[in-house]
Amino acid sequence: MIKVLFFAQLRDKLGVSELSVNSDENPNVQVLLNNLKAKDNHWEKTLASASLMVAINQTISNKTATLSSGDEVAFFPPVTGG
Amino acid sequence: MIKVLFFAQLRDKLGVSELSVNSDENPNVQVLLNNLKAKDNHWEKTLASASLMVAINQTISNKTATLSSGDEVAFFPPVTGG
Amino acid sequence: MIKVQSENFNQQIEYDRLRQASHTGAVVTFTGLVRDINQGEQISALTLEHYPAMTEKALADIVKQAQSRWSLIDTTVIHRVGELQLLDQIVFVGVASLHRGDAFAACEFIMDYLKTQAPFWKKETNSQGESYWVDARESDQSALNKWHKV
Amino acid sequence: MIKVQSENFNQQIEYDRLRQASHTGAVVTFTGLVRDINQGEQISALTLEHYPAMTEKALADIVKQAQSRWSLIDTTVIHRVGELQLLDQIVFVGVASLHRGDAFAACEFIMDYLKTQAPFWKKETNSQGESYWVDARESDQSALNKWHKV
Numbered sequence: 001m002i003k004v005l006f007f008a009q010l011r012d013k014l015g016v017s018e019l020s021v022n023s024d025e026n027p028n029v030q031v032l033l034n035n036l037k038a039k040d041n042h043w044e045k046t047l048a049s050a051s052l053m054v055a056i057n058q059t060i061s062n063k064t065a066t067l068s069s070g071d072e073v074a075f076f077p078p079v080t081g082g
Numbered sequence: 083m084i085k086v087l088f089f090a091q092l093r094d095k096l097g098v099s100e101l102s103v104n105s106d107e108n109p110n111v112q113v114l115l116n117n118l119k120a121k122d123n124h125w126e127k128t129l130a131s132a133s134l135m136v137a138i139n140q141t142i143s144n145k146t147a148t149l150s151s152g153d154e155v156a157f158f159p160p161v162t163g164g
Numbered sequence: 165m166i167k168v169q170s171e172n173f174n175q176q177i178e179y180d181r182l183r184q185a186s187h188t189g190a191v192v193t194f195t196g197l198v199r200d201i202n203q204g205e206q207i208s209a210l211t212l213e214h215y216p217a218m219t220e221k222a223l224a225d226i227v228k229q230a231q232s233r234w235s236l237i238d239t240t241v242i243h244r245v246g247e248l249q250l251l252d253q254i255v256f257v258g259v260a261s262l263h264r265g266d267a268f269a270a271c272e273f274i275m276d277y278l279k280t281q282a283p284f285w286k287k288e289t290n291s292q293g294e295s296y297w298v299d300a301r302e303s304d305q306s307a308l309n310k311w312h313k314v
Numbered sequence: 315m316i317k318v319q320s321e322n323f324n325q326q327i328e329y330d331r332l333r334q335a336s337h338t339g340a341v342v343t344f345t346g347l348v349r350d351i352n353q354g355e356q357i358s359a360l361t362l363e364h365y366p367a368m369t370e371k372a373l374a375d376i377v378k379q380a381q382s383r384w385s386l387i388d389t390t391v392i393h394r395v396g397e398l399q400l401l402d403q404i405v406f407v408g409v410a411s412l413h414r415g416d417a418f419a420a421c422e423f424i425m426d427y428l429k430t431q432a433p434f435w436k437k438e439t440n441s442q443g444e445s446y447w448v449d450a451r452e453s454d455q456s457a458l459n460k461w462h463k464v
Contacts, residue, residue, distance in 0.1 A: 007215055008285035009297040051300070058218035059225075060281055074215060074283075078300030081212065081243060081284020082196050082255050082275060082414075089365055090435035091447040133450070140368035141375075142431055156365060156433075160450030163362065163393060163434020164264075164346050164405050164425060176326035179345070183401070189349040192342065192421075194414065195329070199339040251333070264344065264425055265457065271342075272418045307415065 002026055002067055004036075007076035013046045023069035029054055030063045032073065051078050084108055084149055086118075089158035095128045105151035111136055112145045114155065133160050165239070166223045168214065170246040173256055178240055182260040185237045192267040194275050196255040198248050202298070206291040210248045215283035219243070226277040230259075233273070234266040241274060243284065273311055279304040315389070316373045318364065320396040323406055328390055332410040335387045342417040344425055346405040348398050352448070356441040360398045365433035369393070376427040380409075383423070384416040391424060393434065423461055429454040 001020045011017045026032040037044040054061050055074040067073065083102045093099045108114040119126040136143050137156045149155065165181075167173075175195065182191050198210045223241050230236065238260040248254060257274050261267040286298040315331075317323075325345065332341050348360045373391050380386065388410040398404060407424050411417040436448040 005215070007283065008213055008287075012297075055215070055218055055283070058215070058221050060222070072217070074218070076215070076283060077285070077297070078305075079280060079283055080286045080298045080300050081214070081282050082279040087365070089433065090363055090437075094447075137365070137368055137433070140365075140371050142372070154367070156368070158365070158433060159435070159447070160455075161430065161433055162436045162448045162450050163364070163432050164429040174326075175329045176324075179325045179343075183345065183347055183403075187349060187351060189347055191345045191347070193329075194418070195333065195341045196414070197333055197339055197341070199337060199412070201337060253333075262349070263453075264346070264422075265453070268344070268418065268422045268425075272414075275414055275418075303413075303415075 001069060002032070003072045004032070005072065005074040007074065010046065010052075010075055010077050014043065023067060023071075026067055028064065028066045029056070029061065029073065032067065033063065047075070049077070052076075053078060083151060084114070085154045086114070087154065087156040089156065092128065092134075092157055092159050096125065105149060105153075108149055110146065110148045111138070111143065111155065114149065115145065129157070131159070134158075135160060165241070166220055166227065167242045168216075168219045168223070168245060169242065170244060172244070172253060173242045175256070178242070178256055178258050182238050182240060182258045185260055187262055188237050188260045189262050190264040190267045191258065191260050192264070192271040193256065193258040194271050195253055196275075198250055198252045198254060200250050202288060205288070207250065207288050208291050208293075209250070209289040210252075210254075211287040211289075211295075212245045212248065212254070213285045213287065214245045218283050222282045223278065226274055226281060229277070230270040230273050234261070234270045236261050236266060236270055239270070239274070241278070243278070243282070245284070276304070276307045276311065280308060315391070316370055316377065317392045318366075318369045318373070318395060319392065320394060322394070322403060323392045325406070328392070328406055328408050332388050332390060332408045335410055337412055338387050338410045339412050340414040340417045341408065341410050342414070342421040343406065343408040344421050345403055348400055348402045348404060350400055352438060355438070357400065357438050358441050358443075359400070359439040360402075360404075361437040361439075361445075362395045362398065362404070363435045363437065364395045368433050372432045373428065376424055376431060379427070380420040380423050384411070384420045386411050386416060386420055389420070389424070391428070393428070393432070395434070426454070426457045426461065430458060
């Protein structure tokens with residue numbers, strides 16, 4: 001399984017902070033994103049932002065990165081700390 | 083008259099911190115410097131440094147600047163504060 | 165030293181810790197505060213959300229990059245999370261080095277990367293009591309460009 | 315605020331004064347310390363001579379230049395003169411601004427110009443009790459170049 005996390009306005013819009021997906025059906029970040037967008041129109045729109053950031057196992061990554069079982073994938077909007 | 087000041091190692095080497103010169107004979111910084119160097123070999127050598135800095139009336143200036151009676155001219159080595 | 169905490173921090177304590185290392189000749193500090201106004205709105209409070217498992221790791225990685233680029237004696241990063249009030253301190257970055265150039269560059273580099281790579285998100289409450297997530301500033305992204313030219 | 319003084323200064327007091335202005339979002343401070351080692355020599359003390367009539371004027375002019383280049387809310391420069399001991403504070407430059415870029419740039423600019431334009435001279439005493447004037451560093455002169463390109 002892969003653990004998927006959402007933060008800040010992304011979490012608020014989706015109404016979900018965490019979910020689990022099957023690792024066989026989600027070999028990389030792009031496929032995972034496509035599968036999440038396929039849920040419905042609202043997910044599709046919310047995850048469409050070009051500025052969406054992704055971290056794999058707590059390190060900033062990108063959409064071409066591959067995934068394996070046990071990974072923690074986080075999606076979030078551009079960060080605004082500091 | 084023009085008031086001439088020397089600071090730091092320049093003052094130590096010359097053994098003088100302040101002197102007065104005639105404004106008629108020293109129309110600009112370069113002439114003043116030449117007149118001071120003409121005192122003797124030691125003054126000549128000590129004032130020959132290309133890195134010598136000059137301030138007129140407490141503002142950084144340069145050798146081409148003109149002088150008038152009442153001016154305060156200061157010569158000093160490169161500054162090392164901070 | 166890296167800390168992510170809800171408590172306030174004390175500038176003097178952090179500065180004193182940085183200046184005490186042998187050979188230190190320069191200390192540069194940056195402190196970010198909750199402004200009373202942002203993007204034209206009058207602000208009354210700020211909440212900082214973060215991604216707890218990732219935050220310290222991200223900051224440690226940024227500090228490590230700075231250490232590999234400049235000659236640094238000591239570095240401190242403190243970032244607060246949770247509810248903050250007007251004029252509260254949000255973030256502290258302090259760098260001690262032998263010469264000032266290294267401390268200035270590293271301190272600004274750490275802030276520029278923190279602003280775009282560390283998982284913190286600000287939610288502001290305005291004077292009407294409305295809350296909204298703060299938009300990322302384009303200028304924070306472009307601030308990174310100067311570090312690619314060096 | 316500009317001060318030339320023999321007394322020590324307090325980082326917290328200076329920082330608190332800078333952060334209190336309305337709209338301040340960023341405070342950058344620089345502090346220069348008497349290093350225990352300089353150009354390979356073990357140092358035991360430092361004397362700072364200056365040109366009293368000119369010093370504050372020179373610092374005020376540098377701060378004015380910084381204010382004309384960047385958007386600054388408040389600026390403090392304190393420079394000590396006279397006899398200093400090992401690890402003593404020598405100089406403080408603090409800048410408050412709305413956004414961090416202005417504060418970082420102005421603080422470094424002020425230090426770079428202070429190092430080459432303000433009439434202070436350091437005399438070091440080494441561990442053998444010998445005193446000598448400190449040579450200007452070529453790198454301080456070349457540090458000015460970055461401000462001509464901007």
